[in-house]
Amino acid sequence: MFELAARYYDPQSSRQHAVSVLVHESGVVYISGLGIEVSCRLEDLRIAAPVLGDTLESLLLPSGAKCETLDASAVSRLRLLVGRRSHFDWVSRLEESWPAAVAATALVLGLLVSSYVWAIPALASGITRASPTLSHKIGQGTLSVLDLIFDPSELPEPQQVRIRGAFHAFALEHPELPLKLEFRKAGFANAFALPDGTIVLTDELVELSTHEAQVLGVLLHEIGHVALGHSMRRLMETSAVGVLALAYFGDADQVTAIASGLPALYATSRYSRGEETEADTAALEGMRRHGLEAVHFADMLRLLQREAGTGEAEKQYFSSHPATHERAERFDRAEIELD
């Protein structure tokens, strides 16, 4: 038999009544105070799930009435007596233990790192291989959106024909890929590969180049992206990193989330820098096979950088591409090795 001090609320109002709760050996709980005389059987009493820290404990009566008390030790004795468990009981035991917290931290960080290093790339290339129709749909869709802002190409016809000719020669090496070349006037110098094997080349890039081999090097780089399935993979990787980041950082406040967005950005750009290096390798090998001098690719990179006009070195960690001078040097070196 023991007693605890509590505040009693009847089911109809928020009015407080100071009461004393007497837990009797007979299995009956008596609640008494000024004008309050209530009893209930022990097995009908429900105790709200505990929360970490010093909080009020709640005893819920079947009538909808409630007792609140700060006497945590009496309530834990009562919990033993009542014996019935709520679905939060085992969770609250986990929450109380620091060893469990340390283990959970190791587990969470381990899962995050291993899914980033192994699971996401494997899953992404698996899905890419498994569904060519999906890549086709996404590629077509992307081009139709891009065409809202792009204009038809204004490159002279003979130049287009020359570039196309070289492109078809490159494409013959990959008969399994549905490679296609599209010219567009975009307003900026660039080239990119869509998931369905379409490669978009902007007029501005062709106009920026000082030698046709520079453009062909870019095409080989983009074909490399298609052959390695990068476009689809990047889409998958970005979504997967996004989902993970949402799960991990989702609990942060929005303003703090600006800070937590940076790790996600870093994670995705690390993937993409790796892919750029792979595509550069493909371009380098392709240029050798077709008797193009690797230095043309390096020159194109330098032209593009001059066009963009920014010092790139500072933002390396968050950039989607490796630093231009490093990439260019790789092609310069290749030239020397060949000689």
Next chain:
Amino acid sequence: MLRGSVEAREAPAAPTTATGAPLRWLSLRFTGTGGEYFRIWIINLALSFLTLGVYSAWAKVRTKQYFYRHTWLDGSSFEYLADPRQILKGRLVLVLLLALAFGLQAAFPLASLPLVFLLALLTPWAVVLSMGFRARNSAYRNVTFGFSCTLHHAYRVYMLGYWMLLLTCGFFYPTVRWQRAQLVVESTRYGSEPLRWNTSSESYYGCFVKALLLGLPAVVFSIWPPSFGLGTPVWGRWFASALFLVPTVYMRARFENLLYGGIVLGPHTLSSRQQLLPLLGIYATNAVAVLATVGLAIPWAKVRLARYRIERLTLHARGELDVQADAGASIHGGYGDAAVDLGGVDLGL
């Protein structure tokens, strides 16, 4: 730390007319700590990962229970009563909707415009459901909150707002936000006692004008460096975005002050006194701590922010906080709650 005086409370004289009752200034207190919440947070994350997200509904309830139970007013704490299974149901529906939207967008990228339009159409419905779910599952002294707003009313306020924004190119944005806040506050009740709101729409305009002025340095700085012919250096962009924090945090503090500060419950009034500089300090140090610990400081950051926001609230109470419970509360599912949680539907408060 506030320790509620449990036993020492005499049965009050219960003044039925509030005018003669003494005025008490009741400060809200928050007693949660970063260490305690860290353990809840990391267990939540581990179990959510292991169950592929299913546990996240339970995680949400555990988190809310912790924050509610550690929020004290006049010796009693708040309680969160939601059934995790309800939240899980809501999340499943939401994940399906999102997957559908994502699939549609991947297959037909041009469909994203109609999707945005559809989202705008669904917002009032999500607000009514989620605010209702939250209110009905929040309790203080054994009396739950309630939310009564017809879909018809919510749609009228929101559709009117959309048109006002369109026709005036956004000039009436403060009014629109004010109307939405009013809709939410005045649809809420504690037990049988409806909340009233005495914040004027003019004060919302004042807040926007001041936020615009505070944002000027950031705007100037973000367009200034290129005139040196160097392009925008990275540190310059960082500095400019840091400057943008000032008006953002100011708006947050001010809007919460206006939202909570205007609340009237029977004879009692609430006031909120968040200030720009302390809040800015909390956000800045939180961001640094979260970055430096790769996220492990998130619980600590969240607790600090919650403590500041809660402890700036004061209830000016006339007499006891006694209200009658509301008998006819209808029960909806957890759909709307999940919509706010996952989709981040902007409630515009």
